[in-house]
Amino acid sequence: MAGLRTAALAEFVGTAALLCAVIGSGIMGERLAGGNVAVALLANTLATVFALYVLIETLGPVSGAHFNPVVTLVLALRGQSGHERPHIWVTVFVLAQLAGAVAGAWLAHLMFELPVLQASTKMRTGWGQWTAEVVATAGLLFVILKAPAGRAGALVACYIGAAYWFTASTSFANPAAVTGRMLSDTFSGIAPADAPAFFVAQLAGGIIGATIACVLNSGPENKTSSRSAPID
Template identity: 70%
Template sequence: MPTARPRLSQQLLAECAGTAALLCAVIGSGVMAERLAGGNTAVALLANTLATVWALYVLIETLGPVSGAHFNPLVTLVLWSKQPLAQREPARAATLFIVFQLLGAVLGAWLAHAMFDLPVLQTSAKLRTGSGQWLAEAVATAGLVLVILRAPAGKASALVASYIGAAYWFTASTSFANPAAVLGRMLSDSFAGIAPASAPGFVLAQCAGALAGLWLAGLFETSLESTL
């Protein structure tokens, strides 16, 4: 017997809660890592990476059946654009997904601060800018979109978490790859933060990367005619 499709309200709650939990994990683990690493940035980044990877895997596994576990406005837009026109969800639904993802990112940052007895309301002073950082964000986002679109059924959670963990280390930007993550981390003057002045460059690079990832995924698609 087929299961009932989750209501839009349930999907929005999943996107908000999932994005909040993801940002809480990213920022909270960064705070903890910085406190315990004794000034060793590599150790702090490794701890931050592991916490993010594990949290992302768990969140995709648990909330994926509800909303698809996008937690990322660009992922929402890419998946929406890939739907056949006759079956495409109304643009309003995609817009609401993005609104609730951004809300979740803010709430996740605030929750992390509250847990570590930090001022809840703050903004980052950590500048992340320059052509290398922007290129890194484009690469990170392109790879993320490609992995999501090419992941075999049932393996997206492991593949996405593994990719993000790797991209933390092979990209100069430590792989934000998510405008919602930029917003949440912009509101945290911590190890994981990004200054508001650096945010527009990151988001623009991520948008370019998402388009590149969508294009690359399209190159691997095969039609029925091409396989005959």
């Protein structure tokens, strides 16, 4: 269990740092952008991409750098938990991720001298937003499962950076991120009433992305390798 405790701590720290970067850069971007939402979103995107890459590269060897309950659940369903009692592994990881998300939001508020305890009033709802979260999370799981060895950090960071701009929801793609962001009435927030639909969309997207990756790995050219061959 000592290994599990260390991995859970890495998940807590990584998720906290990620949410601190997402929310903090949103606050800073909005303050400096002078009302230009595109500039604020660009600042938010860049900070998130850089932070995510660094966190995956540094904490990946410790816990796998999930920072996301959907990623943890999908890997467990695929038998990739790496723990003899996967249900305990999933529970501990998810709790660490959710707690880390809350801590990250509170830390961002402290840095910018805002009230620590908040609830977002930013509405994010409707079929466009929900579809965007399905797409964002499906793409994220696909990238994670299909990334060549040693390249997941860069590919995941690049994908999330792109998805900030091509999805209507700005790509939360993570129930832990939703949890932290609904506790922040700032640029990156989401109203708590809108969170449940995001959770469902993200879970559906995770299953879809994992299914697509599995199908693409089942062809004859993939029977001796977990990675697909280059396309000519």
